[in-house]
Every structure is written in structure tokens, then in C-alpha cells.
Amino acid sequence: MSNSLKAVTPKANQEQAQPPYAGQAKAGAGMDRKLAKKKNVWPKLVLSVATLGFVLWLGVNISQQTGGKVLAINSERVVISTVTSGTFEDFIPVRGRIAPAKTLYLDAIEGGRVERILVEDGAALAAGDLIVELSNASLQLSVLGNEARVAEQLNNMRSIELNLEQNRLRHKRNLIDIEYQIKLLTRQVAREQELVASGAVSKSQFDDTRDTLQWYINQREVTLESQASDTRMQESQLVFLKQTGERLESNLAISRENLENMNVRAPVAGKLSGFNVEVGQSIGRGERLGQIDTPNDYKVTAFIDEFYLGRVDLGQQASYEQYPLTISKIYPQVQNGQFEVDFTFAGEQPSGIRRGQTVQTKLTLGDASKALLLPNGAFYQDTGGNWVFVVAPGSSEAIKRTVRLGRRNNQFIEVLDGLEQGEQVITSPYTSYRDIERLALSDK
Numbered sequence: 001m002s003n004s005l006k007a008v009t010p011k012a013n014q015e016q017a018q019p020p021y022a023g024q025a026k027a028g029a030g031m032d033r034k035l036a037k038k039k040n041v042w043p044k045l046v047l048s049v050a051t052l053g054f055v056l057w058l059g060v061n062i063s064q065q066t067g068g069k070v071l072a073i074n075s076e077r078v079v080i081s082t083v084t085s086g087t088f089e090d091f092i093p094v095r096g097r098i099a100p101a102k103t104l105y106l107d108a109i110e111g112g113r114v115e116r117i118l119v120e121d122g123a124a125l126a127a128g129d130l131i132v133e134l135s136n137a138s139l140q141l142s143v144l145g146n147e148a149r150v151a152e153q154l155n156n157m158r159s160i161e162l163n164l165e166q167n168r169l170r171h172k173r174n175l176i177d178i179e180y181q182i183k184l185l186t187r188q189v190a191r192e193q194e195l196v197a198s199g200a201v202s203k204s205q206f207d208d209t210r211d212t213l214q215w216y217i218n219q220r221e222v223t224l225e226s227q228a229s230d231t232r233m234q235e236s237q238l239v240f241l242k243q244t245g246e247r248l249e250s251n252l253a254i255s256r257e258n259l260e261n262m263n264v265r266a267p268v269a270g271k272l273s274g275f276n277v278e279v280g281q282s283i284g285r286g287e288r289l290g291q292i293d294t295p296n297d298y299k300v301t302a303f304i305d306e307f308y309l310g311r312v313d314l315g316q317q318a319s320y321e322q323y324p325l326t327i328s329k330i331y332p333q334v335q336n337g338q339f340e341v342d343f344t345f346a347g348e349q350p351s352g353i354r355r356g357q358t359v360q361t362k363l364t365l366g367d368a369s370k371a372l373l374l375p376n377g378a379f380y381q382d383t384g385g386n387w388v389f390v391v392a393p394g395s396s397e398a399i400k401r402t403v404r405l406g407r408r409n410n411q412f413i414e415v416l417d418g419l420e421q422g423e424q425v426i427t428s429p430y431t432s433y434r435d436i437e438r439l440a441l442s443d444k
Helices: 002-017 021-032 042-066 137-198 203-260 306-311 379-383
Strands: 070-074 080-082 084-088 091-100 103-107 112-117 130-135 263-265 270-273 288-293 298-305 317-320 323-335 338-345 358-364 369-375 387-391 397-402 404-408 412-417 424-426 438-442
Touching: 080 369, 084 412, 130 288, 137 203, 298 306, 298 358, 306 323, 306 338, 379 387
Parallel strands: 070 438
Antiparallel strands: 080 424, 084 369, 091 298, 091 358, 103 288, 112 130, 130 263, 270 288, 298 338, 317 323, 317 358, 323 338, 369 412, 387 397, 387 424, 397 438, 404 412
16 A cells, blocks of 8 residues: 555656646647648638629629610511601691581570471571571560550650740740830830920820830840740750650660561571471570571681690691691680691682581691601600610610700601711600610510
8 A cells, every 4th residue: 555655656746846838738739730720811802802893893884885774675666767868848737627617606586485497407598588486475575565665755755845846936926025015115115205295195104115115125135045045955855855765766676676586587698507496495595596607618627736836827828638728717725735726728619528527737837948857756755856766887776865856747857966867766666665775676
């Protein structure tokens, strides 16, 4: 037992005598042999970032060079037109409708019941021809009452005129009597004045005769003044009565005319249309019975897009086949994006046209001029003429390009800037290409 202790003790002492780090150095040496040497990764990271930046820069440049968004389409689904040089005719096609040049409407001045119909719709009428007879009992009674009132007023007026005339004659008769008495008394005063000196006539008698003469002289002055005043009043009253009588007679004439208008007649010669009434039908005041169109005299009415409102004016020329037309009336009200105009034939009218017929006219907006021409197409509604897709020469792609377009007709659009003669442009609709910068054309 002591031997074993002795054997162990020296070893322990020996381990204690070793330095503390000696065993650690040996353990660390074993670990260095198992691990690989650590490498530096920064150069590879920098190279990767640089490569990625270069790729992005290259992609941006390629995108800018190729025009941004690209869409592949079948070339057979688009229309490609060529820019040409030629004469631009500034006109627009206008579809119009044949209408009578003048139309007179038949309206019932007074309402009534239809008693008799003398013509049918579509009949050719002469001025004054009877069309339909109406009856109105209340209107007839009203006319009779007006006639009675007018007759009464006229009788009253005649009575007043008679009284005024009698008053005038009475004044005239009084003046004659006064003048006669003045003449007699003037002679009597002259005689008595001579007799007063001889005593044959008393002084008092002479004074009485002289006073009587003066009374008649004063009476004559008053009568003359009264006659003048009455004359002025009579004249003004007669003028008033005359005017009143004329108004009464005019009212009576209107009442009789309204009664006569119950028999509807054609005011002018023409063709009756829109006439659709039946016997026994009640017609209201102002109700339309039909219309009379001037025979063999027509005009063309048409609706034009409001885009041309500022370029259309009275007297502007148009044509239907070989027949010239002139704008005679413009209706400025715009409805549903259109305004209405009337065309009249400047000379001879076509022989085969009928009311309501639709015709194709050509409205000239300006003079013809030399210009670059691009065939008109549906693309204009999508771009407003601000840009187009131009097919690159010798390639199968179309690139978006800003242009400036001018006037247009149903065939061509005037090119002002951005295109050259011979270039090809897609003129079909751009509805699906508004956000695209480049079209790749293919056969599939």
C-alpha cells in the first residue's frame, strides 16, 4: 500500500512541476491541425456587385434604345399605310336628308269639332282650297253676342253724334236770332237818338232800347264763346267716338274671321302632309292639323360633327353629285356632339329626289393645296394626331413617334411635321397600344 502511494506521488509531483500552459499547448496543437486556413471574401463580393450594376446599366441602355415597352403583334392584324405627296382637298362628307324648301303649318286658330273633311293627306292644293270644316257652338254664340254689343255701342255713338250736331245747330240758330236783334236794335237806337232831341221819344225809352242792344251784344259774345267751347269738345268727342267705333268694328271683324277660320283653307299652293283627322274628332285651339310643303322645291338638312363648328359659315359651298349647294342656315345648338345646317340648291335641282330621301353631300371647307398625305384611319381617334407608330425601314418593328397632323378629310390627313414621304405608318386602331413604345411585327 505504501509502495503504491509512492508510485503515484512522484507522478503527481511531476505533473505539478510542469508549467500550466504546457498541456494547453499540446491541446491547441491538435486543434490547428483539424481547421482549414480562413480566406478573405471581400474581393468576390465587390466583383459580384460590380457585375450586377453593369448588367442593370446595360439593361437600361438596351431598354432606352429599343423604346421601352415592347408588344409583339401579328402584322396581318394591322393596316400599314405609306406617306405620299399630293393635293389635299379640304372637304368633309356630309350625309343629309331631303326636305321641302318651305313648309307652312296648319294650326287650328279656334278649337272645334270636325264636321267635314274635303281632301286627303298627300293631296296637291291650290291657294284657298277648303280642307276641313269645324264647328264651335260657343264661338258662334260669342260672335252673335259681340255683334249685338257692337250694334248697341254703334247706336249709342250715333245718338251722341246726333245730340252734338243738334247742339251745334241750336247754337247757330241762337246766334242768328241774336244777330237779327242786334241789327234791329242798332237801327232803333239811331232813330230814337234823333227823336230824343225833339222830345218825340223820352230819354228813358231811349236808354231802355240802348240797354237792350247792349244785352244782345253781350249775349252774342257769350254764345260765341259757348259755341267755340262746345265745338272743341264736340270735335274731340267725335274723334274718340270714331276711334271707339273703329275698335268695335275691328273686334267684330276678328270674331267673324275666327268664325270663318272654322273652315280651314290652304293659305298657299302646295302638297298637304301630316294631315290625319277624322269626322267627329275634337280639335283644340292651336292644335296642328297638318302642313303644306312647297311643290318641287327642296333643301338638304344635315348634321355635322361639332369639331367643324368653327369652320362652317353661311354661304359655304357644297355639292351633291353635280348639283351645287350653299349653306343657307346654321342651327348653333349642339346636340349629341352635332349641329344642324340647311343646304339650298344654287341652281337646278335633281329631278328624282323625294322628301325624306338620304343623300351624300361633299362640304368644301377650304382651298386645295400641295401637302404630305397620310391615309385616314382609326388611329386618329386614339392619338388625336399627336403620335403614330412608324415602321422602321428594313425591319419588322414599329416605333412610336411624335408627329404634327393638320386638316383631314374622309380619305387623307395633312402631315405638317414628323413624317417624310415614303415612310410607312400603322393606321389601324391603337386602342391596345397606347402604353406601348415599340411593336414587334411578326407573321405569327
